[in-house]
Amino acid sequence: MVRTCEVALPLPLRSTFTYRIPDALDDATVDGARVVVPFRNRAMLGVVLGRGDSPDGASLKNVTEIIDPLPALSPRLIELARWISNYYLSAIGETLRAMLPPSVEVQFDREWQISEAGHARLRELRSLTATNEVESADLAVLQELDSRGGIAPDRILCKLAGGRAAATRLLRRGELTVRGSGRHRTARMQKIVAWRAPAAPVAARPAEQRIHRVLAETGRPMALASLLRAAHVSASVVQRLAKEGKLVVSEEPLTSEDARFATELLPAVNTLNSDQVMVVEAIRSRLQARAFHPALLHGVTGSGKTEVYLRAVEVALSLGGTAIILVPEIALTLWISNICRARFGDTVAVLHSGLSDQERAREWWRVRRQEVQVVVGTRSAVFAPLENLRLIVVDEEQESSYKQEEAPRYNGRDVALIRAKLERAVALLGSATPSLESYHRAREGKYELLCLQSRVENRPMATVRITDLREDFRRTHKADPISQDLRSAIARELAAGRQSIVLINRRGYSWFVLCRSCGAAILCENCSIALTYHKKRERLACHYCGFCRSVPRVCPKCNSEHVYFVGAGAEQLEEHLRALFPQARIARLDRDSVRRKGAFGQVLNAFGAGNIDILVGTQMVAKGHDFHGVTLVGVASADAQLGFPDFRAAERTFQLLTQVAGRAGRGTLPGEVIVESYHPEHYAIQLAASQDFISFFEKELHFRQLMRYPPFVALASVLVRGTKVEKAIQWSRQIEAFFESQKAHEIRILGPAAAPLARLKGEYRFQFLLKSTRRAALNPILNKCLGFCAEKDIPDRAILIDVDPVNLL
Ligand code: ADP
Ligand code: ZN
Ligand code: ZN
Numbered sequence: 001m002v003r004t005c006e007v008a009l010p011l012p013l014r015s016t017f018t019y020r021i022p023d024a025l026d027d028a029t030v031d032g033a034r035v036v037v038p039f040r041n042r043a044m045l046g047v048v049l050g051r052g053d054s055p056d057g058a059s060l061k062n063v064t065e066i067i068d069p070l071p072a073l074s075p076r077l078i079e080l081a082r083w084i085s086n087y088y089l090s091a092i093g094e095t096l097r098a099m100l101p102p103s104v105e106v107q108f109d110r111e112w113q114i115s116e117a118g119h120a121r122l123r124e125l126r127s128l129t130a131t132n133e134v135e136s137a138d139l140a141v142l143q144e145l146d147s148r149g150g151i152a153p154d155r156i157l158c159k160l161a162g163g164r165a166a167a168t169r170l171l172r173r174g175e176l177t178v179r180g181s182g183r184h185r186t187a188r189m190q191k192i193v194a195w196r197a198p199a200a201p202v203a204a205r206p207a208e209q210r211i212h213r214v215l216a217e218t219g220r221p222m223a224l225a226s227l228l229r230a231a232h233v234s235a236s237v238v239q240r241l242a243k244e245g246k247l248v249v250s251e252e253p254l255t256s257e258d259a260r261f262a263t264e265l266l267p268a269v270n271t272l273n274s275d276q277v278m279v280v281e282a283i284r285s286r287l288q289a290r291a292f293h294p295a296l297l298h299g300v301t302g303s304g305k306t307e308v309y310l311r312a313v314e315v316a317l318s319l320g321g322t323a324i325i326l327v328p329e330i331a332l333t334l335w336i337s338n339i340c341r342a343r344f345g346d347t348v349a350v351l352h353s354g355l356s357d358q359e360r361a362r363e364w365w366r367v368r369r370q371e372v373q374v375v376v377g378t379r380s381a382v383f384a385p386l387e388n389l390r391l392i393v394v395d396e397e398q399e400s401s402y403k404q405e406e407a408p409r410y411n412g413r414d415v416a417l418i419r420a421k422l423e424r425a426v427a428l429l430g431s432a433t434p435s436l437e438s439y440h441r442a443r444e445g446k447y448e449l450l451c452l453q454s455r456v457e458n459r460p461m462a463t464v465r466i467t468d469l470r471e472d473f474r475r476t477h478k479a480d481p482i483s484q485d486l487r488s489a490i491a492r493e494l495a496a497g498r499q500s501i502v503l504i505n506r507r508g509y510s511w512f513v514l515c516r517s518c519g520a521a522i523l524c525e526n527c528s529i530a531l532t533y534h535k536k537r538e539r540l541a542c543h544y545c546g547f548c549r550s551v552p553r554v555c556p557k558c559n560s561e562h563v564y565f566v567g568a569g570a571e572q573l574e575e576h577l578r579a580l581f582p583q584a585r586i587a588r589l590d591r592d593s594v595r596r597k598g599a600f601g602q603v604l605n606a607f608g609a610g611n612i613d614i615l616v617g618t619q620m621v622a623k624g625h626d627f628h629g630v631t632l633v634g635v636a637s638a639d640a641q642l643g644f645p646d647f648r649a650a651e652r653t654f655q656l657l658t659q660v661a662g663r664a665g666r667g668t669l670p671g672e673v674i675v676e677s678y679h680p681e682h683y684a685i686q687l688a689a690s691q692d693f694i695s696f697f698e699k700e701l702h703f704r705q706l707m708r709y710p711p712f713v714a715l716a717s718v719l720v721r722g723t724k725v726e727k728a729i730q731w732s733r734q735i736e737a738f739f740e741s742q743k744a745h746e747i748r749i750l751g752p753a754a755a756p757l758a759r760l761k762g763e764y765r766f767q768f769l770l771k772s773t774r775r776a777a778l779n780p781i782l783n784k785c786l787g788f789c790a791e792k793d794i795p796d797r798a799i800l801i802d803v804d805p806v807n808l809l
Contacts, residue, residue: 002057005029007037007046010097012407012796014085014786016049020060024134028066028168032073034100036065047096049078069168069178070368072100076422077385083418089782089801090408098408099383101364102357111178112157112167114142114150118175122146137162138170145176191224193238194248207233208241214609224249229602230609269343270307270456279450280311283426286448287315287390292421296397296442297430299452300691301662302459305430306336306626308452309393310343312428313374317344321390321425322373326381326412328399330354331600331620336395337376344374351377351384379404379412382419389423392416398435398655403806411804413438432662432693433655436704439697440711455666462633462664462671464689466680469637481568481576486634486674490577493632494584494613498669500632502616503660504573505640507590508532511567513540513552517560522552528759533565534592535572545761573636574616581614589617622660628667633660635675638685645756646808647709650684654696657688708748710804714775716782717808718768719755719800725764731794732766738788739768744781747772757809769808778803 003021019037021029029035033048038061045067054060073081073096081099085092114122122142125135140160145152157163170176195215202212210231215222228235241247272280279297286293299305313323325340327333330352340348349363349372366372368385375384379402382392394402394413402412413429420427429438429447442449455461465485472483481504482490493500512530513522521530524542531540531549539548554561568576574588587593587603594600600620606612608627615621641653657675665671677685687696705712720735722728732752739749751768758765772778782801789799 001053001055002060004052004054004057004060005035005048005063006050006052007035007063008049008093008096009037009039009044009046010093012091012094014091016092017046018052018054018057018060019063020054020057021051022062024137024162024165024169025063025066026169027172028069028165029063030071030172031075032071032078034067034072035063036067037061037063046093047073047100049092066165066168069171072368072385074385074387076419077383079422080383080415080419083422084408084410084415087779088408088410088803089779089786090410095408098380098404098410101361111151111153112141112145112171113177114145115175115177117173118142118145118170121170121173121175133162134166134169137166141166141170142175191249193222193224193227193242196246196248200246207231207237208246211237211241211247226605226609229606230611232611270304272307272311273304273456275452275454276304276308276311279308279452280315282448282450283308283312283428284315286426287312287319287321290390290424292424292427293448294417294420294427294446295429295448295450296434296438297428297450297452298434298439298442298693299430299432300455300461300693301432301659302455302461302626302666303432303452304456305395305432305452306339309395309428309430310339312391312393312426313340313344316390316426317373319390321388322386323375323391323393324381324384324386324389324416325374325376325393326395326402326416327376327378328396328401329620330378331604332395333376333378334601340374340376347371347373349375349384351375351381353378353380379410382412382416389419389425391426391428392420394427394429395431397429397431397438398433398651400652400806403804405807409802409805411806414804433658434693436651436697436700437711440701459665459668460670461691462661462673464661464673464675464691466685466689467674467676468680469676469678472676481573481636482580482634483674483676486636486676487580489632489672489674490581490614490634494581498631499607499610499612499627499629500614500634501621501630501660501663502573502577502614502634502636503619503621503656504568504570504616504636505618505656506532506567506569507543507571507592507618508541508569509535509571509575510565511569512565513563514566515555515558515560516562516564518555518558520555520557522556522563525549526760526762528757532569535575544757568636570616570618577614577616584613585611586614586616587612589615589620591618591620593617594620619656619660622656622663626666627663630664630666631669631671633664633671633673635660635673638675638677639679639682642679642682642684644809647704647707648806650682650703651700653682654684654688654700657685658691658693661688661691708771713748713771713773714778715803715805716770716778717802717805718751718770718782718785719802720752720766720768720798721760721763721800722798723763728764728766728798731789731798732768734792734794735768735785735789735799738785739781742781742784744772744777746774746777747781755809767808 004018005021006016007019008016029048031048035046035048036043037046081095085095125139141157141163157167171178202209211233214231242249316323325336327336333350333352337348337350349367351363367375370387375381394416397413404410417427441447467483467485490500510533513533524531524547526545526547527542529542529544531542534541538551540551541548555563570588570590577586589603607615610629642649661673664673683699720728720732736752748771752766755765755767770778
């Protein structure tokens with residue numbers, strides 16, 4: 001008999017592999033531990049998923065090394081991984097890879113310490129006359145520690161023969177303890193500036209006056225970096241004033257390596273209003289019950305949902321539990337995590353894909369070592385290895401960014417529900433515009449429905465006006481991205497010294513480039529998609545695959561010189577606004593403008609501090625932010641999304657418009673929203689204008705029922721793809737025949753049809769859509785389909801299965 005373990009490797013394979021456990025690693029080879037194993041002549045990092053014995057295991061290869069003294073994954077997270085792999089039909093190794101920290105080995109200055117049990121063991125080992133290999137390694141480690149007063153850093157133990165394995169083994173038996181203070185956490189400092197005597201006279205120098213004003217308005221010391229931005233001064237001015245004794249500059253540690261949101265802008269702790277109290281109390285009783293409980297918080301924009309989340313987290317912590325807050329975008333993690341740090345201290349970790357591998361690994365292990373009680377992050381933070389999890393908040397639960405568009409194709413919101421179930425925790429989904437699926441479930445009583453029906457302090461909702469762009473064109477004979485209506489409203493706000501946001505749902509300068517002679521649009525070489533013109537970069541770019549080319553002078557097809565640019569994107573809108581309002585301070589926020597690290601926070605800080613008059617941008621400007629100075633929101637061409645060949649087009653349009661309208665009038669001044677549209681009569685636009693979620697829900701639900709779409713059916717898409725069109729067609733035919741042979745009466749199978757994006761990244765794509773009124777019916781047939789493909793030698797990567805797809809392009 002040899003002892004063996006099952007190891008999942010980070011490969012797109014659905015099976016695990018069996019390895020033999022050498023004696024020295026026996027104790028440390030536990031479920032959830034990361035191990036190094038030989039695989040096809042290389043060393044690979046895998047995860048142990050179970051142990052066993054094998055009578056004929058002599059030929060098996062050995063586990064080489066155990067990486068973590070503490071197993072990376074808890075049994076519950078392993079269970080979650082299995083659920084995901086099964087439900088989304090993803091390879092277990094790939095699922096685990098999504099859950100685990102990046103495998104860069106952060107060199108933590110771990111410190112090892114002998115426990116009581118360790119001392120006893122040391123005495124016992126010393127008394128032995130002969131020791132085997134394992135025992136002598138244990139002895140060496142314990143002696144080394146003992147000679148150093150009981151504590152030693154990792155690197156010392158690693159120098160001993162078999163030291164690392166021994167330390168891990170001793171840890172498992174409680175004979176050692178480990179304390180990890182990664183050396184990346186040595187405090188970095190930031191400079192804090194304050195006026196020494198605020199009432200003292202201020203010199204007439206403009207820079208000095210601006211500094212004085214900013215500090216006086218803030219009423220608190222301020223981080224140097226934020227002060228420089230807010231007052232438009234250089235560091236030398238601050239230095240001079242400090243020398244003159246007017247300013248005090250001190251240092252304080254910056255606990256995170258993230259560029260922090262200026263703490264001056266963080267909201268104060270609010271006294272809850274009666275609606276909020278009711279909601280928080282409901283959540284409190286659910287948290288106390290210590291049972292799985294799903295709830296949907298439907299609260300209009302500006303109703304104070306964030307405050308509710310924070311109170312719920314506070315309750316969870318007070319019960320000795322931990323909490324996860326999921327947000328749809330990296331940018332929001334910064335905002336929420338800073339509020340959390342201000343409220344809960346440094347027990348907050350941030351996890352998102354914008355961190356470097358090192359940063360992510362460091363944060364992840366802080367969580368795993370239980371140094372943290374609250375995790376804020378984007379979708380993958382749902383896997384945060386917290387123990388005693390009591391609460392998972394999913395903010396803006398309808399957002400498509402919760403869906404991962406690569407394997408494993410999970411939806412962070414849905415996984416949050418499953419994890420909450422496994423952990424017996426409360427899952428709190430929140431939104432002003434819940435997805436149809438979630439709201440439907442709440443109405444069926446599957447989720448508790450919690451409501452915040454009005455804005456805090458009874459602030460009115462913004463008034464929304466729809467501008468008919470057809471009318472505008474008739475009057476002006478110009479297809480201007482800014483209608484006259486919107487233009488005069490912006491002018492009015494500017495004159496009054498107030499702020500505006502203008503949303504446009506496209507990046508770049510022009511949507512596409514057309515040839516007037518042959519009518520062809522210039523397409524991506526790899527995708528059936530028109531290229532977008534980016535003026536500043538002087539490039540045509542594909543937003544799907546990243547392909548770029550120079551801007552042609554003549555049509556590449558027919559050599560005509562009459563190429564022209566169609567449709568305004570954010571870049572053009574910004575240029576246009578600068579021309580219209582040369583005196584205004586204008587900034588743009590979209591994926592192109594925030595490439596530089598920290599750019600996003602800078603723009604938002606400046607806008608929050610009132611140093612920008614007009615903020616132009618894509619949906620990035622629409623979400624979550626809470627700027628009190630904004631009185632006008634303009635939406636340039638609200639229709640862009642309505643034309644998409646996707647059954648969620650109306651829902652997305654409604655959500656975006658409601659969200660962006662929610663950015664106006666959050667302060668004491670009421671807000672106004674102007675929506676420009678070529679389809680002003682469309683119900684999604686009309687109902688967003690009247691901010692009537694319930695009517696929209698009813699209408700859309702009716703449509704979904706008629707058309708047999710979610711939430712009335714469960715969907716799965718099976719995409720067949722290949723670089724050779726003949727192959728892709730052949731495989732589609734084979735799979736079509738397979739589906740026909742299945743004759744599952746509860747499942748309707750549509751296709752194969754050319755996918756809406758018929759060519760993407762150089763591959764031809766055909767699509768099947770499976771619909772079933774019984775969700776559980778989909779899984780077996782999809783599984784069989786994969787088996788069929790393997791049998792017919794249809795390559796793995798040619799088949800892409802997406803369960804509960806969010807994006808059908
Ligand atoms: P939502 O997420 O629902 O759109 P937020 O949570 O951003 O709304 O809250 C909107 C604003 O209201 C924030 O500035 C917040 O600080 C403030 N706020 C929240 N609760 C209260 C309250 N009880 N009294 C006063 N202001 C509040
Ligand atoms: Zn042409
Ligand atoms: Zn492309």
